[in-house]
Each structure stands twice: as C-alpha cells, then as structure tokens.
Amino acid sequence: MVGSSVEGLTFDENCQVLSVTAPAGASGLPVMVWFHGGAYVTGSGESTKYDASLLALEGVVVVSVSYRLGIFGYLRDNLGLLDQLVALRWVRDNIAAFGGDPSNVTAFGQSAGADSVYALMLVSDEPLFHRAILQSAPLGARGPERAEMTAALREFVSVDASTSVDDVLAVQKDALSMASARFSPSGGMPFGPVLGEIDLAPAASRIELLVGHTADDASPYVPDQPEAWEIATELVFAGPARQLAADWTTAGGQAATFDFRWRPANAPLGACHCMELPFLFDPAGWSHAGMLAGQEPDPVLAKTVRSLWTGFARNGMAALPSRSLELGE
Incomplete structure (x- = not known):
C-alpha cells in the first residue's frame, strides 16, 4: 500500500530519538510535533516518508519523534507513551534554540500516531502542547474488549530481561496473530497505550x-471486500472521529473535522489509509507507494493541505475556513 517506512534505518531498542526541521533563520515559529x-509495531519518525521540509517552508518548526514499539513499548507500563512525553518535554525546554515557540505547540499524528496524540491529551495535565491534529486515529478499535485483550496479551507473552531481541520479536509476531484472531476490531492494533477512565474536560x-x-x-484492512469499505x-x-469532535465541544473545547x-x-484501494500523507510530507518519499497507482499527488491540493495544517498550528480554529473540511472533492 505505502511501501516500507523503515527501509535503510537501523533497528535498535535505543530508538527514543527525535529530529528537528526548521526554516533558515527561524525564530519564534509555531512548532508541530x-x-x-x-x-505500534513498526515505523519511525526518521523515515524518509516523513521528510518535513515542505511543511517547514510554510513557516513552522517540525519535530519528528521515534519511540519504543510493540512488546518493548506497550506490553506493560506504557513505556512508548512515556517516550513521547519525554520528547514533548524536550520540545518545551529546548525548541526555542531551534527557532520554535514553546508556547505554541501542535501535536499531530496519523493512525497509531494519532491514537498516541489522543492518549497524550488525556494522560497528562502538563501544558506540553496547545493544539492537536488526529489523522485516521483508529478510535473504533478502542472497544470494550480492549482491557480483556491486554490481559490476554500479558498472559500470552512470557519474556524477561534475559530474552534476546530476536526471541522477543518472534513472540510478538505470535501475539499479534493471537490478538487478531480472538479480538475484533481491537486485535488489529493490540499494542498501544492502556488508558483508564476518560474525562475529556481537562484536555478540552x-x-x-x-x-x-x-x-x-x-x-x-478488507481489500477484497469493497462493499465493506464504507462500513468498516x-x-x-x-464515526469515532465525528463523535470525538462532538464530545470535545460538549466538554467545553473547540473542535473541527476533516474528510480527505x-x-x-x-x-486499487480508493482514498485509503495514509492517502493524505504525501500531501503533507515530501512526495518524493512516496513515489513507489502502491496506493498512488503510479500518480503524483495533486500539487494544488498538497499546498492547500499543508497551508491548512500549518495555519491551524499557528492560529487554531481561526485559520480554518470551516469546522467541517472536505479535502479533495
């Protein structure tokens, strides 16, 4: 669909790193993390697919975060989430030296990255970011069976500090198969932050x-059943995106939605998962993505999307032409 997002990268448990992309001479610019x-089992902020140079040229500083994944990050203790919190604290304390404004930070992510931003909004009352963009967060996978699935994973996985990395990854593969077979739709993303009781009001x-x-x-996720695409x-x-926006407003916050x-x-898969990413990041990194069917992203729409995202990072709701955006049609 998108091609490998980790090709050419080094694999290491010490993966808690970040990169900063900023325009020349940046000073006091909005920050996008x-x-x-x-x-939650693959990917890296260091991937060439997330080259943020075009976003930065819109007048923002972009910070790309990598964090622990899978068993290493999320079987217990939400270590991957803690990695992300440490990155946001680093931004707060250091981004001014790179031309960013620590009082104007937007956290944004896609898929599990958007689910991460959702969790980050709820688990900490630190003012680490001030706006959030959730792209294709699989919030519907946070179903009532998630607690049962997490308990089953913890019982299924038997590793300790002496277990080799290769053996941990082999166990993780088996755990993914088990979760996928027993739990739906949560089994499609079995690892991830475990959240307690949710109260939107403080974050909103x-x-x-x-x-x-x-x-x-x-x-x-149902490629051979096009009649099921809309339902899934x-x-x-x-549905969960619209509901979150409505609940956010009810809780006293401001929210807008988009449909790309x-x-x-x-x-082959229509306007599928990840389709908006070549419109945000350098499209050269997506040239071999099967989802594009050999075509280039529309440059006018790409400019519009980058302008909307960075405008929101700069000025929030005031930068959006509508509280319900339809992009691409």
Whole structure:
C-alpha cells in the first residue's frame, strides 16, 4: 500500500530519538510535533516518508519523534507513551534554540500516531502542547474488549530481561496473530497505550482539536471486500472521529473535522489509509507507494493541505475556513 517506512534505518531498542526541521533563520515559529503510525509495531519518525521540509517552508518548526514499539513499548507500563512525553518535554525546554515557540505547540499524528496524540491529551495535565491534529486515529478499535485483550496479551507473552531481541520479536509476531484472531476490531492494533477512565474536560479546556479520516480509510484492512469499505471506515475511523469532535465541544473545547477524499485514477484501494500523507510530507518519499497507482499527488491540493495544517498550528480554529473540511472533492 505505502511501501516500507523503515527501509535503510537501523533497528535498535535505543530508538527514543527525535529530529528537528526548521526554516533558515527561524525564530519564534509555531512548532508541530509528529508522531508516526504503524500500529505500534513498526515505523519511525526518521523515515524518509516523513521528510518535513515542505511543511517547514510554510513557516513552522517540525519535530519528528521515534519511540519504543510493540512488546518493548506497550506490553506493560506504557513505556512508548512515556517516550513521547519525554520528547514533548524536550520540545518545551529546548525548541526555542531551534527557532520554535514553546508556547505554541501542535501535536499531530496519523493512525497509531494519532491514537498516541489522543492518549497524550488525556494522560497528562502538563501544558506540553496547545493544539492537536488526529489523522485516521483508529478510535473504533478502542472497544470494550480492549482491557480483556491486554490481559490476554500479558498472559500470552512470557519474556524477561534475559530474552534476546530476536526471541522477543518472534513472540510478538505470535501475539499479534493471537490478538487478531480472538479480538475484533481491537486485535488489529493490540499494542498501544492502556488508558483508564476518560474525562475529556481537562484536555478540552486547553487544546484545540482537528480530527478526521480518509474517505476509504479501512479499505486496506478488507481489500477484497469493497462493499465493506464504507462500513468498516465508519465503524473504526469516521464515526469515532465525528463523535470525538462532538464530545470535545460538549466538554467545553473547540473542535473541527476533516474528510480527505482525493483518490488517484484507478487507485486499487480508493482514498485509503495514509492517502493524505504525501500531501503533507515530501512526495518524493512516496513515489513507489502502491496506493498512488503510479500518480503524483495533486500539487494544488498538497499546498492547500499543508497551508491548512500549518495555519491551524499557528492560529487554531481561526485559520480554518470551516469546522467541517472536505479535502479533495
């Protein structure tokens, strides 16, 4: 669908790193902190697919975060989430030296990265970021069976400090198969932050929210059942995004939604999961993505998307032409 997001990268448990992309001469610019997707088992903020140079040229400083994944990050203690919190604290304390404004920070992410931002808004009352963009967060996978699945994973996985990395990854593969077979739809993303009781009000009072999805977000998960694309997208991505925006407003916050509808001609999976990413980041990194069917992202729409995202980071709701955005049609 998108091609490898980790090709050419070094694999290491010491993966808690970040990169900063800023325009020349940056000073006091809005900051956008990117959390990559990959179902909490793959991906890296260092991927060339997330080259943020075009975003930075819109007048922002972009920070890309990598964090522990899978068993290493999320079987117990939410270590991957703690990595992300440490990165945000680093931004607060150091980003001014790179030309960013620590009082104007937007956290944004896609898929598991968007789910991460959702968790980050709820688990800490530190004012580490002031706006949030959730792209294709699989909030519908946070179903009532998630607690049962987490307990089953912890019972299924038997590793300790002496277990080799290769053996941990082998156990993780088996755990993914077990979760996928026993739990749906949560089994599609079995690892991830475990959240307790949720109260949106504290976060809604301090964070402006933009949340949305692609028109055929779920198509890669039921690729041979096009008649099910709309239903699955509604259950896992679209419906929960609209509900979160409504709940955010009810809790006293400000929220807007988006629906990304652009699809290349003859696209095998329509406007699928990840389709908006080549419109935010340098499209050169996406040239071999099967979802694009050999076509280039529409440059006019790409400019519009980058302008909307960075405008929201700069000025929040005031920068959006509508509280309900349809992009690409």
